[in-house]
Amino acid sequence: MTAVAMTVNGKPVAADVEPRLLLVQFLRENLRLTGTHVGCDTSQCGACVVHLNGRAIKSCTMLAVSCEGAQVTTIEGLASEAQLHPMQEAFREHHALQCGFCTPGMIMAAVDMVYRKGSELDETTIRDELEGNLCRCTGYHNIVKAVAAGARAMGARQTGRAA
Amino acid sequence: MNTGIGQPVRRREDFRFITGSGQYTDDINRPGQGYAVFVRSPHAHATIRKIDVAAATKAPGVLGIFTGKDLAADKIGTLACGWMVLSKDGSPMRAGVHPVLALEKVRYVGDHLAVVIAETMNQAHDAAELVSVDYDVHAAVVDLGSAQQSGKPQIHAEAPNNTVYQWHLGDKAAVDAAFAKAKHVTRIDLVNNRLIPNAMEPRAAIAEYDRGSGGYTVYTTSQNPHLTRLVLSAFMGIAPENKLRVIAPDVGGGFGSKIFIYAEEVVCAWACRKVGRPVKWVAERTESFLADAHGRDHATTAEAAMDGNGKILAVRVKTKANLGAYLSTFASAVPTYLYAPLLSGQYDIPAIYCEVDGVYTNTAPVDAYRGAGRPEAAFVIERLVEVAAREMGIDPAEFRMRNFIRSFPHQTPVIMNYDVGDYPVCMKKALEMADYAGLAARKAKSAKAGRLRGVGFSAYIEACGIAPSRAAGSLGAGVGGWESAEVRVNMAGTVEVLTGSHSHGQGHETTFAQLVSHRLGIPMEQISIVHGDTDKVQMGMGTYGSRSAAVGMSAISVALDRVVTKATKVASRCMEVPEGTVDFQDGVFAARGTNKSMAFGEVALQAYVAHKFDSAEIEPGLKEGAFYDPTNFTFPSGVHIAEVEIDPETGVTTIDRWTAIDDFGTIINPMIVEGQVHGGIAQGIG
Numbered sequence: 001m002t003a004v005a006m007t008v009n010g011k012p013v014a015a016d017v018e019p020r021l022l023l024v025q026f027l028r029e030n031l032r033l034t035g036t037h038v039g040c041d042t043s044q045c046g047a048c049v050v051h052l053n054g055r056a057i058k059s060c061t062m063l064a065v066s067c068e069g070a071q072v073t074t075i076e077g078l079a080s081e082a083q084l085h086p087m088q089e090a091f092r093e094h095h096a097l098q099c100g101f102c103t104p105g106m107i108m109a110a111v112d113m114v115y116r117k118g119s120e121l122d123e124t125t126i127r128d129e130l131e132g133n134l135c136r137c138t139g140y141h142n143i144v145k146a147v148a149a150g151a152r153a154m155g156a157r158q159t160g161r162a163a
Numbered sequence: 164m165n166t167g168i169g170q171p172v173r174r175r176e177d178f179r180f181i182t183g184s185g186q187y188t189d190d191i192n193r194p195g196q197g198y199a200v201f202v203r204s205p206h207a208h209a210t211i212r213k214i215d216v217a218a219a220t221k222a223p224g225v226l227g228i229f230t231g232k233d234l235a236a237d238k239i240g241t242l243a244c245g246w247m248v249l250s251k252d253g254s255p256m257r258a259g260v261h262p263v264l265a266l267e268k269v270r271y272v273g274d275h276l277a278v279v280i281a282e283t284m285n286q287a288h289d290a291a292e293l294v295s296v297d298y299d300v301h302a303a304v305v306d307l308g309s310a311q312q313s314g315k316p317q318i319h320a321e322a323p324n325n326t327v328y329q330w331h332l333g334d335k336a337a338v339d340a341a342f343a344k345a346k347h348v349t350r351i352d353l354v355n356n357r358l359i360p361n362a363m364e365p366r367a368a369i370a371e372y373d374r375g376s377g378g379y380t381v382y383t384t385s386q387n388p389h390l391t392r393l394v395l396s397a398f399m400g401i402a403p404e405n406k407l408r409v410i411a412p413d414v415g416g417g418f419g420s421k422i423f424i425y426a427e428e429v430v431c432a433w434a435c436r437k438v439g440r441p442v443k444w445v446a447e448r449t450e451s452f453l454a455d456a457h458g459r460d461h462a463t464t465a466e467a468a469m470d471g472n473g474k475i476l477a478v479r480v481k482t483k484a485n486l487g488a489y490l491s492t493f494a495s496a497v498p499t500y501l502y503a504p505l506l507s508g509q510y511d512i513p514a515i516y517c518e519v520d521g522v523y524t525n526t527a528p529v530d531a532y533r534g535a536g537r538p539e540a541a542f543v544i545e546r547l548v549e550v551a552a553r554e555m556g557i558d559p560a561e562f563r564m565r566n567f568i569r570s571f572p573h574q575t576p577v578i579m580n581y582d583v584g585d586y587p588v589c590m591k592k593a594l595e596m597a598d599y600a601g602l603a604a605r606k607a608k609s610a611k612a613g614r615l616r617g618v619g620f621s622a623y624i625e626a627c628g629i630a631p632s633r634a635a636g637s638l639g640a641g642v643g644g645w646e647s648a649e650v651r652v653n654m655a656g657t658v659e660v661l662t663g664s665h666s667h668g669q670g671h672e673t674t675f676a677q678l679v680s681h682r683l684g685i686p687m688e689q690i691s692i693v694h695g696d697t698d699k700v701q702m703g704m705g706t707y708g709s710r711s712a713a714v715g716m717s718a719i720s721v722a723l724d725r726v727v728t729k730a731t732k733v734a735s736r737c738m739e740v741p742e743g744t745v746d747f748q749d750g751v752f753a754a755r756g757t758n759k760s761m762a763f764g765e766v767a768l769q770a771y772v773a774h775k776f777d778s779a780e781i782e783p784g785l786k787e788g789a790f791y792d793p794t795n796f797t798f799p800s801g802v803h804i805a806e807v808e809i810d811p812e813t814g815v816t817t818i819d820r821w822t823a824i825d826d827f828g829t830i831i832n833p834m835i836v837e838g839q840v841h842g843g844i845a846q847g848i849g
Contacts, residue, residue: 018285034190035183037415039363040448047363075183088181092173095834098842099668100180101363101415107181136363136416137668138838139845 006070008033009077017064023057024048026064027074035075035104039134046133049105049112050074056112058132075104078111086157087111090150091143098137109133110147111154119155121148167681171834174673175687176666185413188367188384193441196369197226199431200287201444202277202294203453204269207303207525208316211267211296214277219293224286227438228294229430230277231264239263239433240399242424244490245641248328248499248521256328256521259319261489263399263426269298270318270488271525273453275426280438284445303525307462307485310522318488318523327486327495327521332503333577337514338468341477345468349551355539357460357485358849360532362667364415365451368428371441378406379435383428385411386421386665387705390642392697394424394492401432404697411695414667418846419531420455421667422707423492458532460485461498461539465547473557475566477514480506480543486521487528494530495521500638501536501626501708507575508544509586509622509800510566515576531707533846534625541623549620560594563622579626581798589824590622593802597822602806605819615809616819623803626796628713629704645792646710647702648718650679650726652785654771656764657689660722663703664715665695669839671711674831678716682723684750685763701788709799712831718791725787733785734766736776801825803844818848 005014008031015030027033027050036059039047043061050059051073079085087107090096097103113121113129121129126147127140135143166172179185202214216228242261249255264275277294281287304310304318304325311324318325342348368383379402385391388409395401395409414421427444435442446455463482467475484498503517552562567586574580594600602618609616629635632643649661660679664671676690683690693699706715727747734752735742738759745752753760761769766785769775773783804822809815823840830836 020285028190029192032192033183034187035185037187037364038189038445039365039415042448045363045448075181079182084181091181092177095174095838097174097177097180098670098838099363099416100176100185100413101187103180104183134363136361136418136846137842139841139843141841141845142838 002065004065004068006067006072008072009074019063019065021064022060023062023064023067024059027059033074033076037101037104039101044132044134045102046109047102047105049108049133051108051112054115056109075108078107085111086153087150090146090153094142094146094149096138096143096146102133102135106130106133106135106143110150113147114151114154119151121151123148166677166687168677168829168831170677170832172673172677172687172832174670174835175676176670176672187364187413187415188369188382189445191369191382191412192443193369193371196441196443197280197282197438198284198287199434199442199444200279200284200291201275201427201450202279202291202296204265204272204274204276206269206298206300207272207305208301208318209269209298210301211265211269211276212299213297215295215297216277218295219279219290222286222290222293224282225290226280226282226440227434228277228279228290229264229434229437231262231266234263234433235266237433238400239429242426242429242489243398244495245492246496247639247641248330248495249639250328251331256495257322258327258490259321259523263429271527273450273527274488275454278430278434280434280442305524305526307460307483307522307524310524311520318525322523325523327490327523329518329520330499331516331518333516334514335516338477338479338516341514342466342468342479345476346471347469347551347555348466349469349547349554350464350466351546351550353463353465353543353546355459355461355463355542357529358458358532359452360418360420360455360458361451362416362418362420365446365448366421366425366427366455367445368431369441369443370428370431370435372436378402378408379432380408380410381428381432382410382412384414384421385409385705386414386417386667386707387703388665388695388697389663389703390705391424391428395429395432399429401429408696408698410697411665414665417667418533419458419535419707422705423456423530425454454527456491456528456530457487458529459539460529463543465543467547467551469551469555473552473555473562473565475510475512475548478506478512478544478547480517482517482519484519484521485524485526485529487524487526489528491528491530494528496640497531497536498539502540504575504578505537505540505624505626506544506577507579508541509568509584509624510544510548511568511573513576517577533843535708537625541621545621545623559620560590560599563620564590580795581624582795584798584800584826586622586800589800589802589826593804593822593824596824597804597806597820599804609808613812615811616806618804618806621803624798624800625709627709627799628793628797629708629710630796631794632792642704643792644704644710644714645790646704646714646718647700647788647790648715648722649701649786649788650719650722652726652767652770654768656685656767658683658685659691659693660719661693661700662715662719663700663705664711665706667706669706669711670832670835674712674835675716675719677831678719679723682720683763684748713797714791714793717793718789721789721791722787725789726785729781729787730763730766730770730785732781733770733776734761736781737761737766737769797828799825799827
């Protein structure tokens with residue numbers, strides 16, 4: 001067992017874990033943060049996307065012990081209790097989810113996209129950037145609309161680090 | 164905002180999904196749970212000489228290792244197919260035995276050999292790697308075209324020439340006669356490739372046994388928890404239904420693949436008592452590819468006979484359907500009764516004859532996938548009319564128009580009776596929206612740039628909502644096609660609606676509540692939709708075959724009628740007016756010709772207070788249920804036009820435009836329906 005400590009959604013956490021424990025297992029099983037999902041366990045589907053030190057990563061392909069000292073944000077930590085994040089609002093408003101399984105990863109990837117690319121995102125950019133996030137229900141059409149609208153709303157509210 | 168029928172109400176279920184608060188099966192954990200990992204066959208076809216678990220049993224954390232022999236010793240049943248299909252000669256289909264864990268042979272890569280249950284998932288994986296299996300490997304049958312030839316390896320002793328059935332439908336003599344007098348005959352060969360449904364959420368199950376009550380609880384990724392309970396109880400012998408609770412919580416997509424009862428949930432349900440611990444299994448994506456039921460996989464020869472004007476006189480279809488290595492829960496029905504009755508498409512075809520051979524191969528089982536049989540039929544008839552039109556030099560849209568059914572009800576030669584439709588109007592609208600008239604110019608422009616351009620049509624029809632139970636039974640179905648609902652009105656006027664339908668992305672919590680809100684005139688916030696738990700909902704058939712709106716909501720509608728009828732009686736007594744003078748509208752019971760009225764909530768309260776009426780005449784309370792059995796399928800239809808451009812140098816294909824005109828009748832929530840169409844198109848494109 002190896003000791004690991006990190007900050008998850010603003011709270012310090014520490015545990016002794018197997019060195020092979022994945023970050024997603026640590027989040028889901030040790031911390032019971034089950035909003036981060038495992039869809040493919042091979043880094044393809046993006047259901048497990050969280051933010052590590054402000055960048056989107058696939059938590060099914062990251063060892064928990066390699067996140068020593070890191071700042072992790074999951075879907076549960078994206079917004080305050082009182083108010084949804086603009087990207088969450090946009091996904092609901094534009095019917096960008098059906099079964100909801102891919103949704104947390106989609107939203108985390110979309111927020112990261114705005115951090116990197118700014119709040120004015122065209123369709124081509126959004127589709128290219130979401131290559132690593134799969135959805136089987138929606139056909140992506142409404143997800144693209146939601147990400148564009150969510151990005152604009154983030155820009156308007158000047159939340160996060162939007163350019 | 165108006166939340167009634169026809170409004171694009173935003174989904175009530177979304178809050179939990181966008182905040183990570185959904186509860187899927189893998190999000191559920193039970194105290195002391197062990198983790199199951201399955202040992203699977205790496206061979207497509209082999210006899211099992213020996214399974215050696217000695218080393219694995221000694222591995223750290225192992226709670227139990229079981230093989231098919233252990234299940235057999237406990238008299239656990241085998242996995243059955245629930246639809247009997249008879250061959251042309253009247254003989255029953257030849258189904259091979261499908262053990263939950265393989266006994267003598269493995270028949271496809273991924274077939275289940277043993278289960279390892281350990282304290283942690285990693286320990287279960289480690290131990291599973293120590294299970295050693297000695298195989299006598301056989302040649303495998305993987306080619307559908309040649310699987311039935313004599314001399315090929317036999318997959319099941321019960322099914323000579325790997326043939327499950329040789330089924331047919333229609334009037335062969337009438338079809339032969341029509342072909343004999345045809346001016347033009349078109350013949351095509353088609354492959355409808357196998358595909359893997361791949362819902363985003365992998366299948367999962369957790370089962371626990373409560374020694375105190377003798378009851379079992381199984382959480383599983385199911386589209387139909389009551390069917391799972393029925394099979395686990397009546398066919399597997401895990402426990403009687405009253406001691407077995409099946410919960411299908413949030414389910415991350417199904418597309419058919421989560422209808423069926425698989426080995427894994429049976430093993431978890433059985434093993435939890437053996438090891439004295441809750442047992443949890445979650446599929447890895449690799450397992451989803453290997454062992455979830457696949458879809459489609461047809462090889463078809465189709466022919467159409469036309470007169471000189473392009474009027475179709477008859478259609479003849481011969482299909483080989485790959486059913487995989489075992490018959491999955493509804494496998495036999497998909498390429499027969501869910502397929503051939505749709506071969507008339509939107510066309511007035513006097514005679515149709517279809518033959519289907521169900522074939523075993525050493526591949527993963529094939530069962531219902533998105534549309535299940537009906538899209539396969541649409542593919543056949545649409546390719547056939549397209550090629551026929553081109554061969555006869557008739558514009559493909561015009562060819563379709565000439566053959567559309569124009570009067571309703573329409574009895575096809577293959578069982579179906581279409582109640583209503585207007586196919587030409589959809590086609591005209593689609594042609595206009597797709598700018599079909601401008602296609603030639605766009606084609607020329609593409610050609611100039613060295614690219615190819617073309618359009619494809621699909622003028623489809625779908626039979627939605629599995630048909631009357633009695634009719635389905637006469638065709639071999641093992642279960643009925645009804646749905647149940649219960650409407651429970653609480654004292655203060657809030658309403659719980661229990662439905663046997665199951666939502667795994669369809670948004671029932673919203674659409675069903677819209678119906679109830681519309682009918683009772685109360686806000687959606689006062690309405691809860693309860694589904695997916697056999698201890699809450701008494702009985703249900705689940706969600707598949709496009710049946711939840713047509714059948715599930717109809718059951719709710721009937722139950723609502725009964726609630727209103729009873730509430731009207733209660734209101735009349737409370738207002739002291741004759742029953743026949745009370746009208747119910749927009750949530751208010753009003754006595755005609757008076758200024759007396761009562762809100763729905765007041766009447767609900769009075770129904771429970773029960774002071775204002777004679778309980779011998781009206782029972783206290785306000786709760787009504789219904790089992791709704793449809794009298795027919797519903798027949799949504801439409802026209803889709805895909806216009807694509809291909810770069811012949813690179814093969815890159817771009818969908819330039821996709822036009823969809825769909826006639827779905829009354830739409831409850833257009834936003835959700837459009838979302839379903841988007842998703843269907845994306846899965847169709849692949």
